[in-house]
Amino acid sequence: MNNSLKHRTFDIKPTSPGVIPPCPVGPDALIGIPRQQTNPSRWEGEGWQSFVSDLAAKGIIIDEQKSACALYVTDAGGMAYGLPRGVLIARTTEMAAQVMAAAQRYSVPVTVRGGGLTTEGETVSFGGLQLDMRGMSRVIAIDKDNMTVRCEAGIYWHSLAEALRRQGLDYLSAPLNMTSSVGGTLGVGGIDINSPRLGCSADQALAIKIVTPMGEILECSETENTWWFNRVLLGYGQFGIITEATLRIRPFTPLTMHYFYYSDLLTAMEDLVMLCDEDAADYTGILTMLDRAVNLLVAFDSDEREKAFFKKWRPRIRGFGELGFAFHTGLYYALRPWKFREALYLLDRKRTLLPELQPSHHMRDGKIVDRTVVFSQAVWKFWGGRQMVIPDLATSREKFFEAILRGNEVCKKYFPHYTLYCVGIKLLGPRERYELSCIPPDAEGIAYGCEFEPMLEGKTYSRDHLQSFKNEIYDIGVDMGTSYYRFGGMMKGYIRRVFGDALVDKHLAMKRDVDPAMVLNRDVIF
Amino acid sequence: MEKMKRYDLHDSNSTDPSQCNGCGVCMLSCPVWNQRHTKMLTYCGRNRALIGGATDEDLAASARACILCGSCEPLCPMGIRTQQTTIALRRSLAARGILPKPDTRPGNQRSGTPGMPRILLPGKKLGEDAKLASSVLKLLGQRVGIHSDDGLDIALAVESGQAIDEARLEAFILPLMKATELIVADGLLFNLLRSLLPSSITLLPLGQALLANPKVRAGLNASDFYMIETRAYNANRRTCIALYDEVRRATGCFMNLDLQRVATPTGAASYQHREGLESSVSVEAQVRWLLEGRNAKRIVVEHLDDRAAFDQYTKIPVVHLAEVVKT
Numbered sequence: 001m002n003n004s005l006k007h008r009t010f011d012i013k014p015t016s017p018g019v020i021p022p023c024p025v026g027p028d029a030l031i032g033i034p035r036q037q038t039n040p041s042r043w044e045g046e047g048w049q050s051f052v053s054d055l056a057a058k059g060i061i062i063d064e065q066k067s068a069c070a071l072y073v074t075d076a077g078g079m080a081y082g083l084p085r086g087v088l089i090a091r092t093t094e095m096a097a098q099v100m101a102a103a104q105r106y107s108v109p110v111t112v113r114g115g116g117l118t119t120e121g122e123t124v125s126f127g128g129l130q131l132d133m134r135g136m137s138r139v140i141a142i143d144k145d146n147m148t149v150r151c152e153a154g155i156y157w158h159s160l161a162e163a164l165r166r167q168g169l170d171y172l173s174a175p176l177n178m179t180s181s182v183g184g185t186l187g188v189g190g191i192d193i194n195s196p197r198l199g200c201s202a203d204q205a206l207a208i209k210i211v212t213p214m215g216e217i218l219e220c221s222e223t224e225n226t227w228w229f230n231r232v233l234l235g236y237g238q239f240g241i242i243t244e245a246t247l248r249i250r251p252f253t254p255l256t257m258h259y260f261y262y263s264d265l266l267t268a269m270e271d272l273v274m275l276c277d278e279d280a281a282d283y284t285g286i287l288t289m290l291d292r293a294v295n296l297l298v299a300f301d302s303d304e305r306e307k308a309f310f311k312k313w314r315p316r317i318r319g320f321g322e323l324g325f326a327f328h329t330g331l332y333y334a335l336r337p338w339k340f341r342e343a344l345y346l347l348d349r350k351r352t353l354l355p356e357l358q359p360s361h362h363m364r365d366g367k368i369v370d371r372t373v374v375f376s377q378a379v380w381k382f383w384g385g386r387q388m389v390i391p392d393l394a395t396s397r398e399k400f401f402e403a404i405l406r407g408n409e410v411c412k413k414y415f416p417h418y419t420l421y422c423v424g425i426k427l428l429g430p431r432e433r434y435e436l437s438c439i440p441p442d443a444e445g446i447a448y449g450c451e452f453e454p455m456l457e458g459k460t461y462s463r464d465h466l467q468s469f470k471n472e473i474y475d476i477g478v479d480m481g482t483s484y485y486r487f488g489g490m491m492k493g494y495i496r497r498v499f500g501d502a503l504v505d506k507h508l509a510m511k512r513d514v515d516p517a518m519v520l521n522r523d524v525i526f
Numbered sequence: 527m528e529k530m531k532r533y534d535l536h537d538s539n540s541t542d543p544s545q546c547n548g549c550g551v552c553m554l555s556c557p558v559w560n561q562r563h564t565k566m567l568t569y570c571g572r573n574r575a576l577i578g579g580a581t582d583e584d585l586a587a588s589a590r591a592c593i594l595c596g597s598c599e600p601l602c603p604m605g606i607r608t609q610q611t612t613i614a615l616r617r618s619l620a621a622r623g624i625l626p627k628p629d630t631r632p633g634n635q636r637s638g639t640p641g642m643p644r645i646l647l648p649g650k651k652l653g654e655d656a657k658l659a660s661s662v663l664k665l666l667g668q669r670v671g672i673h674s675d676d677g678l679d680i681a682l683a684v685e686s687g688q689a690i691d692e693a694r695l696e697a698f699i700l701p702l703m704k705a706t707e708l709i710v711a712d713g714l715l716f717n718l719l720r721s722l723l724p725s726s727i728t729l730l731p732l733g734q735a736l737l738a739n740p741k742v743r744a745g746l747n748a749s750d751f752y753m754i755e756t757r758a759y760n761a762n763r764r765t766c767i768a769l770y771d772e773v774r775r776a777t778g779c780f781m782n783l784d785l786q787r788v789a790t791p792t793g794a795a796s797y798q799h800r801e802g803l804e805s806s807v808s809v810e811a812q813v814r815w816l817l818e819g820r821n822a823k824r825i826v827v828e829h830l831d832d833r834a835a836f837d838q839y840t841k842i843p844v845v846h847l848a849e850v851v852k853t
Binding site: 065067068070072074078089116132134137158159161162163165167178179361362373377380381 | 819
């Protein structure tokens with residue numbers, strides 16, 4: 001070995017968390033880029049046996065079998081792979097509390113998982129314990145008088161909907177994905193097509209029971225343990241584990257769905273913003289098929305709202321109905337025969353996707369029931385796969401158009417087909433919980449989010465290709481000062497660039513304060 | 527006469543289970559999941575563990591836990607034949623002695639068919655209830671006979687993962703190939719026959735065959751809880767979902783369909799329950815969940831194993847579908 005290289009290798013000394021020495025390989029690589037590494041070394045199994053024995057003495061048995069760990073090897077994204085040293089299915093809050101107390105004592109990382117629908121490896125364990133919260137999936141109480149439900153946080157929204165429906169009730173808003181868990185959703189936000197009216201799912205929580213990283217059990221709400229309430233909601237799992245939640249609910253109503261079609265993305269976005277601004281519909285969102293085929297969906301819980309929309313707002317939006325769009329698009333492609341492949345793609349999408357969005361067995365008198373089932377099944381069928389990358393941008397109203405149009409151009413560079421899913425997100429005024437979250441700091445009233453969803457169509461892309469795509473989308477966010485939904489895990493290199501050192505350091509200090517061993521979900525943010 | 531197809535669990539037309547994307551949608555309707563909340567005990571868990579490096583042997587407990595209700599199968603967005611894959615896993619484990627062999631009693635194997643173009647395979651309990659079987663035959667219409675070989679030993683072998691004797695299978699199937707229509711009460715047997723018989727023979731689950739009679743539909747009402755036989759329904763949901771949806775709209779009755787329109791079982795038809803083996807699904811808990819919030823005044827079942835389950839755990843009157851006709 002070259003003597004100078006040998007010398008430099010020995011120069012690398014352990015450093016305190018939070019301090020980064022000059023890069024020993026490329027000393028000039030970080031110049032001008034303020035960065036701070038918070039977990040400079042990987043956990044190597046220290047303290048594991050003591051941790052396992054300690055818990056076993058309390059009757060909590062960690063499953064260390066290879067087959068049990070193999071279940072958790074990746075998340076929905078299928079891009080990050082890692083194995084826990086052991087697995088525990090949480091059954092009670094007290095059990096989770098004992099686990100966290102022991103994890104602090106022995107400095108063992110704990111990665112918490114609900115539905116595991118992260119795409120950047122946020123719920124993947126790289127050693128340590130995988131705590132599967134889905135063992136806590138009970139509906140505890142439905143309070144019809146106060147229209148609330150108390151449930152354990154590992155429950156899937158779908159299972160909650162099943163229980164509520166028996167009473168003629170429904171939750172307010174939840175991700176259009178049935179296998180999201182309540183706890184996981186409250187931890188990151190949760191966006192639905194009714195978010196322009198109701199805000200994100202985390203804002204539906206009236207109270208939560210949490211286990212702190214030190215293993216304390218706290219009941220939190222706007223009036224009790226408020227600091228914790230605001231730190232755990234939208235906290236990306238950094239400040240505690242949600243074990244129970246009290247959520248607002250409502251009477252169940254089937255909904256009437258209308259689709260309007262645009263041949264221009266910007267026009268559709270302008271109409272979406274107008275509808276959100278003026279609270280014109282109960283549900284709104286954009287789904288694109290191609291630049292020339294953009295779908296604005298509008299839906300209503302009541303006939304009155306639907307009538308009002310058609311009277312006041314339908315004349316103002318510029319989308320076509322299905323027939324009008326078919327004629328308009330047919331004419332476009334008839335005059336451009338060289339684009340026949342694009343036309344065939346569109347026809348195929350119309351033939352296969354649209355019926356899936358209104359299957360007869362989920363329709364009643366022209367209204368759609370179980371919208372989450374319908375959308376979720378379609379999402380997995382048409383967009384799901386063994387790899388999923390869904391970079392996103394969350395912006396203020398002012399930045400929405402430019403950010404999404406730029407992101408759209410990036411998608412074109414990387415994939416032949418993709419979908420943009422755009423929604424508004426009502427904000428509840430200033431909230432501490434919005435800090436260092438997907439809610440953009442400069443948004444007022446309503447924020448806007450867009451997911452850029454490539455159709456992988458059975459092809460296998462290299463990780464580099466997919467990562468480059470994500471980076472390019474996120475670079476737009478850095479450039480424009482937006483936020484993101486999926487900034488954790490593999491994308492955490494962007495966190496300081498997006499949120500700035502001051503804010504990240506503030507959260508890091510809070511994290512160190514409440515989680516001195518830095519063991520709870522340590523690979524997500526810090 | 528067309529030939530019987532080969533019994534083959536490795537269907538080249540189905541999606542390779544390794545293509546599972548781990549969405550977990552199949553778990554949502556799984557009774558094992560809904561009672562145990564342990565992913566490893568579900569189809570999704572087994573498959574993800576295999577993909578992650580587990581061996582067949584690691585999955586023995588999970589393979590035993592499944593009650594083969596088939597609720598996962600219609601939900602897989604990748605089109606994986608989940609029920610068949612689980613049966614294949616059980617066979618692999620049973621062949622190595624890892625799964626216990628149930629006490630397989632020979633079924634009613636009297637030879638001879640009724641010589642009718644339409645044949646009813648009534649299953650054990652209906653076969654033993656002459657009065658009810660007679661009512662069923664009347665409602666099914668003309669030229670229906672009861673098959674004397676119930677084939678239940680074959681169904682049990684399939685369910686428990688035991689090898690099926692080829693000669694026995696042939697002896698059971700060949701007489702049936704003279705029929706034009708088979709009406710089958712046992713869901714697992716229905717699914718087996720569907721895979722073995724040529725498409726020229728019409729196969730109907732008993733419930734669907736009875737619902738074709740307007741008198742039966744007329745006997746249902748809005749305060750009924752209608753219990754669909756889950757195995758045949760779930761395996762054929764694509765073709766029968768419209769029928770049940772129509773019945774539900776027309777009568778207003780509750781059904782054991784969840785929000786995904788998958789049929790939820792009581793678990794009473796599983797071999798674990800029938801054979802008194804340890805089961806991951808409590809029939810009592812299933813019955814309670816099925817009836818929760820449904821204020822039913824009568825329970826109507828397609829399958830008599832379900833009647834026994836409801837009789838045991840509720841005080842609500844339970845009748846077979848053939849008994850709803852007003853005389």
